[in-house]
Amino acid sequence: xxxxxxxxxxxxxxxxxxxxxxxxxxxxxxxxxxxxxxxxxxxxxxxxxxxxxxxxxxxxxxxxxxxxxxxxxxxxxxxxxxxxxxxxxxxxxxxxxxxxxxxxxxxxxxxxxxxxxxxxxxxxxxxxxxxxxxxxxxxxxxxxxxxxxxxxxxxxxxxxxxxxxxxxxxxxxxxxxxxxxxxxxxxxxxxxxxxxxxxxx
Amino acid sequence: xxxxxxxxxxxxxxxxxxxxxxxxxxxxxxxxxxxxxxxxxxxxxxxxxxxxxxxxxxxxxxxxxxxxxxxxxxxxxxxxxxxxxxxxxxxxxxxxxxxxxxxxxxxxxxxxxxxxxxxxxxxxxxxxxxxxxxxxxxxxxxxxxxxxxxxxxxxxxxxxxxxxxxxxxxxxxxxxxxxxxxxxxxxxxxxxxxxxxxxxxxxxxxxxxxxxxxxxxxxxxxxxxxxxxxxxxxxxxxxxxxxxxxxxxxxxxxxxxxxxxxxxxxxxxxxxxxxxxxxxxxxxxxxxxxxxxxxxxxxxxxxxxxxxxxxxx
Numbered sequence: 001x002x003x004x005x006x007x008x009x010x011x012x013x014x015x016x017x018x019x020x021x022x023x024x025x026x027x028x029x030x031x032x033x034x035x036x037x038x039x040x041x042x043x044x045x046x047x048x049x050x051x052x053x054x055x056x057x058x059x060x061x062x063x064x065x066x067x068x069x070x071x072x073x074x075x076x077x078x079x080x081x082x083x084x085x086x087x088x089x090x091x092x093x094x095x096x097x098x099x100x101x102x103x104x105x106x107x108x109x110x111x112x113x114x115x116x117x118x119x120x121x122x123x124x125x126x127x128x129x130x131x132x133x134x135x136x137x138x139x140x141x142x143x144x145x146x147x148x149x150x151x152x153x154x155x156x157x158x159x160x161x162x163x164x165x166x167x168x169x170x171x172x173x174x175x176x177x178x179x180x181x182x183x184x185x186x187x188x189x190x191x192x193x194x195x196x197x198x199x200x201x
Numbered sequence: 202x203x204x205x206x207x208x209x210x211x212x213x214x215x216x217x218x219x220x221x222x223x224x225x226x227x228x229x230x231x232x233x234x235x236x237x238x239x240x241x242x243x244x245x246x247x248x249x250x251x252x253x254x255x256x257x258x259x260x261x262x263x264x265x266x267x268x269x270x271x272x273x274x275x276x277x278x279x280x281x282x283x284x285x286x287x288x289x290x291x292x293x294x295x296x297x298x299x300x301x302x303x304x305x306x307x308x309x310x311x312x313x314x315x316x317x318x319x320x321x322x323x324x325x326x327x328x329x330x331x332x333x334x335x336x337x338x339x340x341x342x343x344x345x346x347x348x349x350x351x352x353x354x355x356x357x358x359x360x361x362x363x364x365x366x367x368x369x370x371x372x373x374x375x376x377x378x379x380x381x382x383x384x385x386x387x388x389x390x391x392x393x394x395x396x397x398x399x400x401x402x403x404x405x406x407x408x409x410x411x412x413x414x415x416x417x418x419x420x421x422x423x424x425x426x427x428x429x430x431x432x433x434x435x436x437x438x439x440x441x442x443x444x445x446x447x448x449x450x451x452x453x454x455x456x457x458x459x460x461x462x463x464x465x466x467x468x469x470x471x472x473x474x475x476x477x478x479x480x481x482x483x484x485x486x487x488x489x490x491x492x493x494x495x496x497x498x499x500x501x502x503x504x505x506x507x508x509x510x511x512x513x514x
Contacts, residue, residue: 079496138323138491
C-alpha cells in the first residue's frame with residue numbers, strides 16, 4: 001500500500017516534457033507579418049472609413065492646431081511628428097517616377113499635394129491608424145517591423161495595380177496617412193502615403 | 202546678566218532653526234544622473250539638462266561620470282544605493298554590461314530611467330526613453346536614395362559595434378537602401394563613433410575605393426571625420442556625407458552645403474522626460490511604458506533654418 005502511495009506521489013510530482021517543446025516556448029517571438037496582416041485586413045478598414053477629410057483637417061488646424069492635432073492625429077513616441085488618416089478627392093496633374101501630383105480643393109482655392117508611389121517608408125500608417133499601443137511592445141524592433149510590414153502591403157498590393165492603369169487627368173479618391181511636423185507645418189509639402197486608391201473617372 | 206540675554210536667545214533660536222533643518226520631513230529628495238561619459242558635449246548636455254530638470258522639480262541632483270567604464274558605473278550604482286538616492290536617470294555604457302547595475306538598483310527599490318542608450322532587458326529599468334534611431338535612419342535613407350537617384354557606390358561607417366544604437370541606425374538605413382540594387386555598399390567599417398578614427402577609416406577606404414558617391418555615418422562626429430578625409434583627397438564636392446545626431450558642427454556644415462543631412466536627436470526631450478518620470482514615480486505612478494521612442498527629425502539644407510544644434514528653433 002505504502003509503495004503504491006509513494007509511486008502515485010512520484011508519478012504526480014514529475015512532469016516530463018520534450019526539450020524541443022520547451023525551446024519552442026522560450027523562443028516564441030512576435031510575428032510582425034501575421035500581426036500586421038491581421039491589422040491590415042480586420043482593423044484598418046474601419047479606421048479608413050472614419051478618416052478625416054483633408055480639407056476639414058487643414059481648416060481646423062489653421063484655426064485651432066491644438067484641437068486638430070488632438071482630435072485627428074496620433075503618434076506612438078514623443079516628438080513633433082504627428083500622423084493622421086485622411087481622405088481626399090483630387091485630380092492627377094502629373095505622374096512622376098516616384099510620386100503623383102494631385103490637385104485638391106481647399107475651400108475656394110486649389111492646392112497641389114504629393115501622392116507617394118515609390119518611397120513608402122516610415123511610421124505614418126502605423127501611427128496614424130491608432131491601432132498600435134507602445135505599451136504593448138517592449139521590443140522596439142517589433143514596432144519597427146510593424147511599420148515595415150504595413151508599408152510592404154502598400155508597395156506590393158496597393159500600388160502596382162493602381163500604377164498600371166492610372167493616367168494624367170484621372171480623378172481619384174485617396175485614403176492614406178500623412179506626417180505633419182506640428183512646430184513647422186508646411187501644407188505645400190504634404191505627402192500622402194496611400195492605403196486605399198480608387199480611380200473614379 | 203540681562204545684557205547677555207539677547208545673545209542667549211539668539212543662540213537658542215539658531216539651535217532650534219538648525220534642529221528644524223535637519224528634521225527628516227524637510228530633507229530634500231535626491232536624484233542621481235549616471236552618464237556614460239562627460240568627454241562628449243552631447244552627453245554633457247544630456248546630463249546637465251536632466252540635472253536642471255530634476256532641480257526644477259525640487260530635487261537635489263548629482264551627476265556621476267562613468268567614463269565609458271562599466272566597472273566604474275557599477276561603483277556609482279553601489280554608492281547611489283547606499284547614499285539613499287530615490288531615482289536614477291541613466292545613460293548606460295554598455296547595452297548588456299549595464300543590465301546588472303540596473304537590476305541591483307531595482308532590487309534596492311531604486312527606479313532607473315534610461316536616457317538615449319538602450320539596455321538589453323525589458324524588465325530591469327522602470328522605463329527607457331530612447332531616440333527612435335531606426336526610424337530616423339529610415340528617413341535619412343529615403344533622402345539618401347533620392348539624392349543619389351537610386352544608384353551609386355557608398356560607404357557605411359558604423360559606431361561602436363556593441364552599442365544598440367549602432368545597429369538600429371544601420372538596420373533602419375538598410376531597410377530602405379537595400380531595396381535599390383544599383384546602390385552598392387563598397388565598404389562598411391566601424392570607427393567607434395570617433396571623429397579621428399572615422400577620418401582614418403575613410404582615408405583608408407578611399408585608397409581601395411576611390412569612386413564613391415556617398416558615405417553614411419552612424420553619428421555626426423564620424424560624419425565630420427569622413428568629411429575631413431574627403432576634403433584632404435579633393436573629393437568633398439563629389440561625395441555626399443550623411444550623419445546622425447544634430448551636433449553643432451554638422452548643423453553648420455549642412456548650412457554651408459558641406460554635409461547633406463543628419464538625423465536630429467533631442468537630448469533635452471529625453472532628459473526632461475526621464476526626470477519627469479522619476480518625479481511621477483516618487484509621487485506614486487507605476488504604469489510606465491517599458492520603452493518610449495523619441496522622434497528623430499531629418500535635417501537637410503532645405504529645412505536647416507528650422508533647427509539649431511541638439512534641437513529645433
